[in-house]
Amino acid sequence: MTRKPLLAGNWKMNLDHLEAISLVEGLAAHLKDANFDYDKADVVVIPPFTDIRSVQTVVEADELGIAYGAQDVSVHESGAYTGEVSAAMLSKLGVKYIVVGHSERREYHNESDQLVGEKARVALAGGMIPIICCGEGLDVRKAGKQVEHVLSQIDGALEGISAEDVARSVIAYEPIWAIGTGEVATPEDAQEVCGAIRERVAELYDQNTADAVRVLYGGSVKSSNVKEIMAKPDVDGALVGGASLKAEEFSKIVNFEA
Numbered sequence: 001m002t003r004k005p006l007l008a009g010n011w012k013m014n015l016d017h018l019e020a021i022s023l024v025e026g027l028a029a030h031l032k033d034a035n036f037d038y039d040k041a042d043v044v045v046i047p048p049f050t051d052i053r054s055v056q057t058v059v060e061a062d063e064l065g066i067a068y069g070a071q072d073v074s075v076h077e078s079g080a081y082t083g084e085v086s087a088a089m090l091s092k093l094g095v096k097y098i099v100v101g102h103s104e105r106r107e108y109h110n111e112s113d114q115l116v117g118e119k120a121r122v123a124l125a126g127g128m129i130p131i132i133c134c135g136e137g138l139d140v141r142k143a144g145k146q147v148e149h150v151l152s153q154i155d156g157a158l159e160g161i162s163a164e165d166v167a168r169s170v171i172a173y174e175p176i177w178a179i180g181t182g183e184v185a186t187p188e189d190a191q192e193v194c195g196a197i198r199e200r201v202a203e204l205y206d207q208n209t210a211d212a213v214r215v216l217y218g219g220s221v222k223s224s225n226v227k228e229i230m231a232k233p234d235v236d237g238a239l240v241g242g243a244s245l246k247a248e249e250f251s252k253i254v255n256f257e258a
């Protein structure tokens, strides 16, 4: 089973809509200069909500092969939910991917595995692909309990999701201690947990579903380390934070030499 690699840039709360336009244009230009083949990997940018419409305009006008996503979604359909953004609104803007359960939302907005699962179901029901994030903090890692911790997050987040939907979903393993710290998990660390996630999907569903689901690594990914991480059998791509804010650097990450 060959899974198409996926390189996604999570911009977090950075860049206004004008800066977003120049980053996407810059990224496309660097990829064009490098003769990047979009059949080789899915390239995704994940801007703040306020930039999505602008990103859509650039992608459509220039017919770019770049997809875009959102960093969160409401579990509510519509109505009196101040500050929330619905799946239907995102879908209308051509959003293809939705990040759910990023550790920053789990930490600062108290998102539970159950809520993360609900958001994943809402994304899927809206025809979009959830990027379901999981990952342990430093204490858990020091105690050697990272696999156990992540699998319990996965069990909670996948509850009630069909095999077919899991097969088209993306799971991102992002150890919290490696996010924005410059501290990268070793390729072996990434493989240990990404492999365990895939095995869990096989146990919960079946081997075909496990073979189809894409599992990403995230945490201080750069052009200088992406290749060795991607070389691991159960790592299908990367969810990139800081390094995705620079057009040339992200284009190098996307165009990693397999």
Ligand SMILES: O=C(CO)COP(=O)(O)O
Residues within 6 Å of the ligand: 010, 102, 174, 178, 179, 180, 181, 182, 218, 219, 220, 221, 239, 240, 241, 242, 243
């Ligand atoms: O949280 C991340 C992506 O979602 C990783 O961020 P950094 O690449 O900045 O470590």
